[in-house]
Amino acid sequence: MRMKEKLQHLKLSDAGADMPRRILCSDIPTPCYVIDEGKLRENGKILKEIQDATGCRILLAQKAFSNYDLYPVLGEYLAGTEASGLFEARLGREEMPDKECHVFSAAYVPEQFDELLQYADHIVFNSPNQLRMYGPAAKKAGKQVGLRINPLCQTQEGHEIYDPCAPGGRLGTTKQAWDEQMDEELIGLLDGLHFHTLCEQNSDALEITLRAVEEQFGPVMKQMRWINMGGGHHITRADYDRDLLKKLICHVRDTYDVIVYLEPGEAVALNAGYLCTRVLDFVKNGDVVNAILDMSAACHTPDVLEMPYRPPLYEGFEAGEKPYTYRLGGPTCLSGDIIGDYAFERPLEAGQRLLFEDMAIYTTCKNNTFNGMPLPDIWVVKEDEAICLTDFTYEDFKGRLGTKN
């Protein structure tokens, strides 16, 4: 019997301690992602309260979090799922079957569209051209049809890669494109408008965006059944202004007589996961002591390099804040496979476990096996139990690279 089969369920000891400590002290093998069901529920309750207070509907953006074993939990709080294409739409339909399934893609693939119609209830198009190509078939199949608009209202600073409103962007129909390309027949296909312009932002940024959207698209919003305000709302973050969000939702609902949708990804699973790793060795180079971990930023937390982003580390501090500072990096060949410089009260030791926090989002759905790095298993913790959801092996690495079996 393989080790993993023996370890499918573990009891978490150290009752009374906080969850990170209990995971750190457990026998869950490293590296692994650990999803915290209790924290997902806390986020879910916040999102449900907003829906109850405003009548809006909140969807899970699966691009951020698609660990479907937890969909029954999220389904208790959310109205459904949002997908970026065929596979996510199918996943949403299969794993949250009684809820709404929405899809937006910058362009749909002709051979996939009929199958997509089997899964999605709402299909959002990126351009008048896509609407013309696929809108009539979607309507005929009884689907709700939407168009993504782009208000060209930049509220983010510093990362154009995440800003659909950056000049020349390809996501969404600008007012100019609307005026040039939309006609009565196309407008007649629409049930709703969609905009997504934010990234990890507070409701003040939504307020600014809404002003721009209303200025440009106000008259047509009155003809719609729903307005989808996308994701990027960091609703479950401690300093998020939820009262303002509610005010804005009610304003849109009442002014235009529409159902308001939100489709956050991050906010659903914010702070609801960990990546548990282990120190393998140390490499000193000048003043820097590198600690080599059994996880990789490039493979297991690609956003750390792409955003870039510094994940919180349990009992880890800013470099220099405590006596022992290390540069934490992965075992791959990529020189820049570095998570960051972190300081500790005591020297690290080979074999010591470390726990990165806020690791449920944009991790398991974005990882890869570069350098032949194994996929970390995915665990879930609830109350005093840890359960392993996966059993990744060499075959999962090999199976993506060529002939199967």
Ligand SMILES: Cc1ncc(COP(=O)(O)O)c(C=O)c1O
């Ligand atoms: C169309 C759309 N909806 C929702 C989201 C989810 O955003 P977030 O995870 O930042 O809330 C994204 C993220 O890129 C998106 O592109």
